[in-house]
Amino acid sequence: MTVAYQRKPVLWDVDYDAPPNRLVAIVGPNGAGKSTLIKACLGLVPRASGQVEFWGQSYRNSRARVGYVPQRESVDWDFPVSALDVVCMGRYRRIGWFRPVTGTHKAAALACMDRVSMRDYAGRQISQLSGGQQQRVFLARALAQEADLYFMDEPFAGVDAATERAIVDVLRELKSAGKTVMVVHHDLQTVPEYFDDVILLNMRIVAAGPVRDVFTKDNLHKTYGGRLTLLSEASDAVARAAGEL
């Protein structure tokens, strides 16, 4: 799979087969294309080439089995909805077009809020929540999706210690329930502790596999070091050439 923005390739030739029932960290420097990788998988940004399959099917046919936690900053937290309203959004796929959110779905959403210790905040307007609480609301919303595969974009960014623990607990819970979770992560120190597998990404997959095999000094140096400047320059050159055509 290759992804390009404005004709500038940001992900080159990504080829990856996610192992089932694992917690996978996606790690890489700023601009490495971590969020783009997730968005391309979910069809939120167009792919220049290549394909993504879920259990051998297209994404369109697997929507109900795939959950998504966008970056916290991607939404307007002044929006006039309560925390419960936001968690209920995770059930919309199940509810379907036009039908209202019923009590059954609200109860399911509340149970998910309970799992991240946010039940007491269900009635709060979302701007009244702290950053960590907002992230937990997003996590509860993902749980409400009841998916088998989750994509989470920087769930640990700017959260307090209690929220970080809550997220890790939920990740482990999901794993023991047989699910797979792919998490964009920025804290290299916690990768071995929190995750089974890791994808080292910098515009292409530098290395991917079990943490103990792949998460090596050498690979990290390749991912974060200066060796990829040539690829970055090549991207700019492609964009320029496309612009002149």
Next chain:
Amino acid sequence: MTSPFEPLSIGVITFNVGLDLFPMLAATLAAVGCGVLGNFLVLRRLSLMGDAISHSVLPGLVIAFLIASTRSPLIMFAGASIAGIATVVLVELVKKLGRVEPGAAMGVVFSILFALGVLLIESAAVRHIDLDAECVLHGQLETLVWYGAPESVAELLKLSTLDAVPRQVTTLAVMATLSLAFIGVFFKELRIAAFDPDLATTQGFNATLMHFLLMIFVAAATVASFEAVGSILVIAMLVCPAATARLLTDRLAAQIGWSVAISLVCGIGGYLAATAVPAMFARDAVNAAGCISMVAGALLALAIIASPKHGVVTRFIRHKRFAQRIAVEDLLAALYRASEADIESVTPERLAAVLAGHSPSETIARAAREGLVSTHAGTIRLTASGHLAAMNIVRRHRLWEHYLVDEAGFAPDHVHSAAEQLEHVITNPPVGPDRDPHGRRIP
């Protein structure tokens, strides 16, 4: 203005069925239709889109007229609708290809399209064609006069009345009903697409599709409204009721309900303000569309000032109360510290320094009213409940000092002012030892 019919008088307000009924209905229906759609424009920070669409309708009308050479309503409506949708597409294109912010894209598109409309009209005017750019701005409500209107309420309620309803009013009724139905039916989908477009799309509710559906409705509402009420009212109603309602509630469903109520008040109130109020002073009626927009703006201003949740006044009162509470707490803490040091009372100088800017006598009087202190012959004493409250404040202060020094690594002589602020916030400090960094006992 001379009236062909006897006006109805309700209190001091005169209402003339023949002159006023249909214009008022038209204005109110336009206000409600635009007002309810405006909620999602305001929430998606696309308020200017109403402005854009209502201005670019003009070239659509002129081009439709030039092609079909008729002013038949259907042709005009088609031309305006195409122009409205073209605006939405153009704005998206300018935003993407020109890499400019949405406001700039909308501003560029509508001003250029409106200019094109003006130029087209001028060239059309040479060919003796009757199209007026000003009508687009403030509409033609006065043309909706009902000649031969019934004189009694019973007659007015007859079914045959429906035949007399002008086309503009029918169009607006359909538009308002469809807009309300659209928001009602797609409430859940519009909400998720506006709040989190990516999640909406991954769940199969295509956010781009919802965006275009909304824009088509905004375009249709604009087109349906502008002939009768003009674009000023459309622009005002797409923004003001929703923005006002947002200040009154933190729930989307309630916000939509409020916006409809506010639109009704604007439509009816604004129309009466334009006709009946000048009549009371024996003056001619003023432009109703303008007046309705003014009422909408005035309601928004009122909400900004006086909204119970987000208003300026509420915030001022909340701030003032908080400052007063801090002053009382500082007074109690000062008395507690004095009693620790076995000093009978606190000197006025010391009190003035502790209260920093607050009047000592007012603060003492407030604390006395709350039963926290008692005053006897110039000395102030803590009551039993005052003592308890004071102890809590001093405890919080010293625990924070302990935390800041031991956990956060502050220097012991730098923590007092920080702890002074923290002791007044609700968050409790983590429990600590029974002595603060300065060796004083933590109660």
